[in-house]
Amino acid sequence: MDRPADHPTILTGKVGVLLVNLGTPDAPDAKSVKRYLKQFLSDKRVVEIPAIAWQPILRGIILNTRPKKSAHAYAQVWTDEGSPLAAITAGQARALQSRLGDAAIVRHAMRYQSPAMDKELDALLAMGCERILVAPLYPHYSGATTASALDALADWIKARRRLPALRTLPPYHDDPAYIAALHADLSRQIEALDFVPELLLLSYHGMPERTLHLGDPYHCHCRKTSRLVGERFAQSHPDLRIETTFQSRFGRAKWLEPATDTVLIAEGRKGTKRIAIAAPGFSADCLETLEELAIRGRDDFVAAGGTHFASLACLNTGDDGMAMLEALTRRELAGWI
Numbered sequence: 455m456d457r458p459a460d461h462p463t464i465l466t467g468k469v470g471v472l473l474v475n476l477g478t479p480d481a482p483d484a485k486s487v488k489r490y491l492k493q494f495l496s497d498k499r500v501v502e503i504p505a506i507a508w509q510p511i512l513r514g515i516i517l518n519t520r521p522k523k524s525a526h527a528y529a530q531v532w533t534d535e536g537s538p539l540a541a542i543t544a545g546q547a548r549a550l551q552s553r554l555g556d557a558a559i560v561r562h563a564m565r566y567q568s569p570a571m572d573k574e575l576d577a578l579l580a581m582g583c584e585r586i587l588v589a590p591l592y593p594h595y596s597g598a599t600t601a602s603a604l605d606a607l608a609d610w611i612k613a614r615r616r617l618p619a620l621r622t623l624p625p626y627h628d629d630p631a632y633i634a635a636l637h638a639d640l641s642r643q644i645e646a647l648d649f650v651p652e653l654l655l656l657s658y659h660g661m662p663e664r665t666l667h668l669g670d671p672y673h674c675h676c677r678k679t680s681r682l683v684g685e686r687f688a689q690s691h692p693d694l695r696i697e698t699t700f701q702s703r704f705g706r707a708k709w710l711e712p713a714t715d716t717v718l719i720a721e722g723r724k725g726t727k728r729i730a731i732a733a734p735g736f737s738a739d740c741l742e743t744l745e746e747l748a749i750r751g752r753d754d755f756v757a758a759g760g761t762h763f764a765s766l767a768c769l770n771t772g773d774d775g776m777a778m779l780e781a782l783t784r785r786e787l788a789g790w791i
């Protein structure tokens with residue numbers, strides 16, 4: 455009798471690591487963006503409005519207007535290797551694989567679009583992995599990101615007969631390895647600038663404010679990262695002021711404040727001339743950092759009177775970030791030995 459597709463022929467005792475990020479369109483055109491947004495914004499973890507009320511708004515309004523606008527934004531940051539988020543996440547998986555060597559098989563997946571989580575989990579199983587670490591690359595826990603990735607894992611679990619042993623990487627917003635990586639990487643980038651910033655803005659993706667009152671730890675996680683990174687900078691760069699903001703507001707509800715664009719304008723107006731902005735909540739540069747911060751953020755700040763603006767890169771595939779990911783991964787794998 456044929457074996458079912460998810461049934462590995464030989465079990466080898468191998469360990470798999472699946473890096474997971476949010477997902478991105480396959481191409482910077484309205485059709486691909488629409489497909490992506492439809493999947494993303496239909497996730498009940500992302501838009502917590504009953505489907506009966508939300509789906510008509512999504513299908514009737516948002517999916518008819520936003521894809522064209524967003525596709526234009528994606529086109530401005532698209533690379534030869536595709537969407538920056540996709541290219542960088544693939545690079546992180548390759549870099550982690552070479553750091554871990556025989557200790558694990560590393561793959562990557564996206565919560566939305568491709569490579570799909572279920573296919574990548576099946577691939578690890580087919581390669582003989584009896585233990586799999588699923589690592590959502592979100593330092594700060596939120597229902598919309600971390601929990602949603604775990605929902606997709608749960609769906610995969612429910613649909614398979616034979617399962618590996620599983621672990622998931624916890625949020626790492628206050629992990630000394632993450633704080634040290636951010637401080638080292640951002641310090642190096644700041645030292646390489648041709649100006650001395652007065653202000654380092656730490657901009658995190660926003661969330662509806664309501665989620666904070668419902669008990670989502672996201673806001674507190676972001677604030678704690680800022681405090682810990684700020685303590686390091688107070689030692690190394692005592693004249694650098696550090697502020698926290700939230701970007702990428704979506705929809706009509708109140709989102710976490712202060713908003714990044716509002717603060718950039720207010721700082722420019724009150725006479726701040728030189729700003730560096732970083733986005734510690736994003737493991738990889740993406741639309742939200744390369745277009746919203748680096749292009750529109752600069753325009754906002756300069757129009758308000760600023761003269762020097764630098765958008766700093768995310769940890770991406772740099773040594774500081776990869777050493778941190780290796781340390782976090784090895785710690786989880788050690789729990790299995």
Ligand SMILES: C=CC1=C(C)c2cc3[nH]c(cc4nc(cc5[nH]c(cc1n2)c(C)c5CCC(=O)O)C(CCC(=O)O)=C4C)c(C)c3C=C
Pocket residue numbers: 476477478479499500501520524537539592596598599659660661662702704735736739740741742
């Ligand atoms: C890093 C953490 C993220 C949180 C928290 C988050 C919450 C969140 N996002 C939306 C709506 C959109 N986000 C979009 C893009 C996007 N979001 C994240 C990360 C977080 N989102 C990333 C990494 C990206 C970039 C994807 C890329 O392709 O580069 C978009 C799509 C782009 C657009 O049309 O503007 C939307 C929409 C909500 C509603 C939400 C919390 C409830």
Ligand SMILES: [Fe+2]
Pocket residue numbers: 659702
């Ligand atoms: Fe988002």
Ligand SMILES: [Fe+2]
Pocket residue numbers: 673674675677
């Ligand atoms: Fe908080």
